[in-house]
Amino acid sequence: MIFDLHTHSTASDGALSPEALLARANANGVSRLALTDHDTVAGVKVLQAALADPAFVAELSAPIELVPGVEISAEIDGRSYHILGLWLDTDNETLNTFLNGQRLARENRAEAIGKKLAKQGITGALEGAKALAGDAVLSRPHFARYLLEQGHCTKEQQAYKRWLGAGKSCDVPSKWPSGHEAIATIHA
Numbered sequence: 001m002i003f004d005l006h007t008h009s010t011a012s013d014g015a016l017s018p019e020a021l022l023a024r025a026n027a028n029g030v031s032r033l034a035l036t037d038h039d040t041v042a043g044v045k046v047l048q049a050a051l052a053d054p055a056f057v058a059e060l061s062a063p064i065e066l067v068p069g070v071e072i073s074a075e076i077d078g079r080s081y082h083i084l085g086l087w088l089d090t091d092n093e094t095l096n097t098f099l100n101g102q103r104l105a106r107e108n109r110a111e112a113i114g115k116k117l118a119k120q121g122i123t124g125a126l127e128g129a130k131a132l133a134g135d136a137v138l139s140r141p142h143f144a145r146y147l148l149e150q151g152h153c154t155k156e157q158q159a160y161k162r163w164l165g166a167g168k169s170c171d172v173p174s175k176w177p178s179g180h181e182a183i184a185t186i187h188a
Helices: 018-027 042-051 054-058 093-119 125-133 140-149 156-164 179-186
Strands: 002-007 030-035 065-076 079-086
Touching (some): 002 065, 002 079, 018 042, 030 042, 042 054, 065 093, 065 179, 093 125, 093 156, 093 179, 125 140, 140 156
Parallel strands (some): 030 065
Antiparallel strands (some): 065 079
């Protein structure tokens, strides 16, 4: 048995859609897959629906168990951490209210980053990052990709070194909930 208990899809900062991620895991012999996108269970819900569809399941080469999960951004002793929650109830009201708050915090941070980039003469960054994110959780990688696509840098990593990284001109420190709050939400 092969398990992969920490993956990301396009619902956050992954490269593959939830369905494509599951199909790739299945093709590689994974029998238990946790989708743990940043601060969202939207991708998990997509996969739960897909796995309830007999036509989708028929395309799989072997049975695969989905482990509903999330990677929650949290702060412990002034440092940012990512805390994995596995085997979650994706319909849990406490969890979904918490994750909606995380999404709002990310959106507020993105707006502040967009304003700082505009002051640096880079206009349209917020709109561009939102367009790249689509329905995904908006985050700094979307800004980095936008800056790359607009020719402001030649590699995404340069965007962090010049504007988006800690202490740089367009850095907006995260304001995450405590680790205790994140863990309590996972166990709710």
